[in-house]
Amino acid sequence: MGNRKELRTRKHLVEQTYKQIQQRLEEVMFSLMHGLWSYMFSKTEFHVLILGIDKAGKTTFLEKLKTIYSISEGLPHDRIVPTVGLxxxxxxxxxxxxxxxxxxxxxxxxxxxxxxxxxxxxLIYLIDAACPSRFEESKSALEKALRHEDLQGAPLLILANKQDLSNAVSAEELDRYLDLKKLDERVYMFEPVSGYDGRGIKESVEWLVGVMERSKRTETLRARTGYVPVPSS
Structure with a gap:
C-alpha cells in the first residue's frame, strides 16, 4: 500500500510539473508570437504640426497628402475653406x-x-511663394514659433508652396530671404512644393519620416510616454 501511495504521489507531482512546463511554454510562445506580430505589423506613430500664416495653402497641402498616400481622395480644391481651429x-x-x-x-x-x-x-511650415508682400509676416511667425522652448529639437520642413503659379518666386530666392543659415543647429530642409498639383510633396514627407525616426526629440517623446519601439532588422 505504501509503495502504491508513493507512486501516486510521484505521478501527481510529475503531472503537475508537466502542466507547469506546458503553461510556461505557452506563455513563452505567446510572447514570441506577439513580438513577431509587432515586428511585422506595428507602425510608429508621429505627430506633425502644419503651420503657416493664413492663405499659405496648408489645408490644400494636407488634402493633397491624403490623395497621394491614402486610398480615399482628399477634398477637392473648390471645397477647401480657411481653417478655423484644427x-x-x-x-x-x-x-x-x-x-x-x-x-x-x-x-x-x-x-x-x-x-x-x-x-x-x-514641424512643417508653409509659405506662399507667390505672395512676396507677406514674406516678412511669414518669417516673423516662423521665428516666433522656433523660439518656443517646447519646439526645441523638432525637425523642421519649410515648404515654398504654390510653385504651380507663374509668379511664385524660386526656392533659392525665398531661401536667401529667410536666411536659413541661422537654423544650422536644427535639422531642417527647405523645399519648393505645390499643394495644388502635388509636386515635391512625396519627397519632402519621406525625408521628414526618416529624420523623425532618428531624431533625439522622438526618443524624448517615447521616453515620456513609456513607448518601447520594436527593433528593426
Whole structure:
C-alpha cells in the first residue's frame, strides 16, 4: 500500500510539473508570437504640426497628402475653406503612421499654436511663394514659433508652396530671404512644393519620416510616454 501511495504521489507531482512546463511554454510562445506580430505589423506613430500664416495653402497641402498616400481622395480644391481651429489628417508612410495637425494661420488664431508644440515630433511650415508682400509676416511667425522652448529639437520642413503659379518666386530666392543659415543647429530642409498639383510633396514627407525616426526629440517623446519601439532588422 505504501509503495502504491508513493507512486501516486510521484505521478501527481510529475503531472503537475508537466502542466507547469506546458503553461510556461505557452506563455513563452505567446510572447514570441506577439513580438513577431509587432515586428511585422506595428507602425510608429508621429505627430506633425502644419503651420503657416493664413492663405499659405496648408489645408490644400494636407488634402493633397491624403490623395497621394491614402486610398480615399482628399477634398477637392473648390471645397477647401480657411481653417478655423484644427484639421486632422492621417497617412501611412513605410512603417510609420503620421497624424498631421493643421492649425489656422489667421493672426487671432496663432496663439493656439503653442498648445500643440509639446507633443509634436516635427514641424512643417508653409509659405506662399507667390505672395512676396507677406514674406516678412511669414518669417516673423516662423521665428516666433522656433523660439518656443517646447519646439526645441523638432525637425523642421519649410515648404515654398504654390510653385504651380507663374509668379511664385524660386526656392533659392525665398531661401536667401529667410536666411536659413541661422537654423544650422536644427535639422531642417527647405523645399519648393505645390499643394495644388502635388509636386515635391512625396519627397519632402519621406525625408521628414526618416529624420523623425532618428531624431533625439522622438526618443524624448517615447521616453515620456513609456513607448518601447520594436527593433528593426
Amino acid at each position: 484639421n486632422i489628417g492621417r497617412i501611412e508612410v513605410s512603417n510609420a503612421k503620421i497624424v498631421f495637425w493643421d492649425l489656422g494661420g489667421q493672426p487671432g488664431l496663432r496663439s493656439i499654436w503653442e498648445k500643440y508644440y509639446e507633443e509634436a515630433h516635427a
